[in-house]
Amino acid sequence: MTPTGRRERKKAATREALAGAARRLFLERGFDQVTVAEIADEADTAVSTLFAHFPGGKEALVLGDRSEREQSLTAAVRERPEGVTILQALHDFLATRGPFDPDSTRQDTRLADLVVATPALRTYARSLWTGCETTLAQVIAEETGSDDFSVRQLARYVLEVPDLAGTEPDPPAALAAAFARLKLAWPGL
Incomplete structure (x- = not known):
């Protein structure tokens, strides 16, 4: 289901940017060698934004x-x-x-x-x-x-x-x- 409102689309885009950045970094360097700060930076967001979208932390970025x-x-x-x-x-x-x-x-x-x-x-x-x-x-x-x-x-x-x-x-x-x-x-x- 595609988000319809502007706010929902922006949230979905941010979630995808964070998850995509995490996957790229984890596959390049390994899970334990990547920090949440690096993921947030790669996705051009704040660390607090990462945790707002993925309260489960780094693991949730890969596994939901x-x-x-x-x-x-x-x-x-x-x-x-x-x-x-x-x-x-x-x-x-x-x-x-x-x-x-x-x-x-x-x-x-x-x-x-x-x-x-x-x-x-x-x-x-x-x-x-x-x-x-x-x-x-x-x-x-x-x-x-x-x-x-x-x-x-x-x-x-x-x-x-x-x-x-x-x-x-x-x-x-x-x-x-x-x-x-x-x-x-x-x-x-």
Whole structure:
């Protein structure tokens, strides 16, 4: 959705300038070698502006915030095509993200590699996924009519998969293997 008002367009442009500057600098020099002051300077903004747009700091400049993931996970489950199981919909959704995406650009691949290789980014990425546990469990419960422990357990397991499978030598194969195991434990989903 494109921002329509002038103020919204300016905010979106500032966010993109900051995120673009951060990606360029991180890929050139590495995440730990870049300061927020350098990013703000590169984007021609103040450090306070950077934090106003990205309260999560440097990590959020690369990975965003949890709200996008929650919305996407919710949509993946609720808007799945008829006949597609919840687990298949979640697998298909994750298969388009980060190290699992077969259609990623060279820059996206480099950014995914940076996340995996940088402890602070990897920890932040994991926290973004696992922070969606309650929301994902609620959506699965709504879709299945079941709100027992196994629904919360499934949500937790699914949200650990990106961190675990994303660091394997063949992330898409590891993702597929993880979901094959989940389907054995939750065959109806």
